[in-house]
Amino acid sequence: MxxxxxxxxxxxxxxxxxxxxxxxxxxxxxxxxxxxxxxxxxxxxxxxxxxxxxxxxxxxxxxxxxxxxxxxxxxxxxxxxxWPATTLIESPSLTIAICTKDRSARLARLLDALEAIRGASEFRALEVLVVDNASVDSGTREVVESRADVRYRFEPKTGLDFARNAALETATGDLIAYLDDDVVVDRGWLAGLYRVWADCPDAGGYSGLVLPYRLETPAQIRFEREGGFGRGFERIHHRGALLGNPLHPVGAGVVGAGANMCFRRDLLLKLGGFDEALDTGAPLPGGGDLDIFYRVLRSGHAIVYEPRYAVFHEHRETMAQLRRQYWSWGLGFMAFLEKARRTDPGMRLRQDAMVRWWFRDKLISFAGALSALDLRRAGDLAAELRGAIQGLLGEYDRSLARSRRIREQVV
Known part of the structure; x- marks a missing residue:
């Protein structure tokens, strides 16, 4: 090759x-x-x-x-x-929450990037909180202990949304910004988040730009060529109703990426936090960000996408990892939709329409890839379709059972 x-x-x-x-x-x-x-x-x-x-x-x-x-x-x-912008309300405090498991080198890289910018913060107070999601070694704790002004919490229940909720429970900030451990913040990340809050203080949440950290393998290059996590370079206000989009807000993925998102902490607490039956590890490694975006929008609050609030993401290195990511996207999206259909019947028509639209769009793309003899792209789409079918056929129920077992094992 x-x-x-x-x-x-x-x-x-x-x-x-x-x-x-x-x-x-x-x-x-x-x-x-x-x-x-x-x-x-x-x-x-x-x-x-x-x-x-x-x-x-x-x-x-x-x-x-x-x-x-x-x-x-x-x-x-x-x-x-x-005409300088003026903020008439007090600046909020901010908790930066990093949920991580057995990736101490990447955690150290992210903490170094945050340390380089935190001194210029305009937030009233700022804390960095690392939630160690049942790591099997001591590397995560050692990385945190080697740095000043970084808080540590161990969460024994394995699953990203268990860790996100542990962060929500432990945080002291008015805002809580979640970062995945495989990103590095841009030097303008903190200022970008403050600027979008100052312009839109009534929003329920904020999402940001995600660019590639490196492009050194065919899988990383291919993923970015196909759009990556791109949401563009203009600020976007996402609200519960959107003219011209009859499926909104069911297609909550347009809002942003879970690798770089921020919310009002009081709002997340009011909504009950993240659904711990999503993001339950390898069997269902997704859906939690889609669910929380959707629920924030349905609560009547806007989520504002701000490109100055930017991170660089470590894309999947191998084609096998990338194909699994596409499978997990289909799986997580349909598991989220199945949950939404049960808990929000008022949106049932849009939810059903979204399922039909999604499968039609992916099948058309799959046929196009086959006709162009782009077998790798066809394989990625087939993996996403397989994941989606699995998601519709009871994955949310299976994940609910997994989350109960995880709780029982810890207790």
Whole structure:
């Protein structure tokens, strides 16, 4: 198999920039495009090994792809300078919650990135909380103990939503921001979260941009080419009703990704926290973020997507891991929908319509991949479809039983 690797580079457009040369093993490049530090775009291109990109060609690419976005950001900055935003309410306190299991090296990397930015926080108070979700070794505890001002809680019940609820119970912040342990925060992450809160303090939650941390394997490159976790570079207000989308908010995945999300803590407590029958480990490794997005929206609160609130995610390294991820997405989505159909019958017509639309869309994509002889893409879609069928055929009930057994084993 031919080795592939894309170099990821920051490109700051508000200052003079130079061209670049790829190494002999690099078969493409990805640009994290910024204006005065703010991420405004992402560009990913295949290229010949050893490509030399001179300044003029790079400038032409930038002007073609980002000129309008640069103009928009400049206009926003000009308006903010002329009419500065004022916040009339007290700044909230923030808990940053990291739920992790046996990945101490990645946890250390994330904590290092947070330490580099926490000193500039505008929040009234800030705490970092690590929830150790039944790790089998002492690595997680040791990483936390080696750092100042990081709280630790051990959660013996295995399952991401057990850990998320442990964080919710332990946190002291008015807001609780959940980070997966396989991300690294951007240098503007904390400021981006504060800015979207200051502009939209009545929102129930906030979601953020997720870009790739590295693109060094075929699976990582393929996933990002197919859209990755991308939600765009414009702020989006998601509300319980959305004109022009008859399926909203059932398709809660458009709101954001569970790897980078924040909520009002009092609201999550009022809603009863995360559903511990979702994200119960390998048999059902998903659905909890979709469920909480949906329930926040159904409670009448908005969730605001803010691209300045950005992280970089460690995508799956192998094709087998990526295919399992697609399977888990289909499984988690349909398990969530089955739960929603029982608990929210007022949305039954939209829920049923979503199931029909989802299968039709995936089958059309599957047929298109087969006709184009893209067998790898067809295999990924087939895995997602298999997961979805399994999700519809009783997976939520099976997961409810698993969550009960997990509780009984701990007690």
């Amino acid at each position: 031919t080795f592939v690797s894309y170099r990821i580079m920051d490109l700051e457009l508000s200052r003079p920039f130079a061209g670049f040369a790829l190494a002999s093993h690099e078969t493409g490049y990805a640009l994290v495009v910024r204006w005065e530090g703010r991420i405004i775009g992402f560009l990913m291109k295949e290229a010949p090994e050893g490509l030399r990109m001179d300044e003029e060609v790079l400038r032409e690419i930038v002007e073609r792809d980002f000129a309008l976005r640069i103009l928009t950001v400049k206009l926003e900055a000009s308006l903010m300078e002329r």
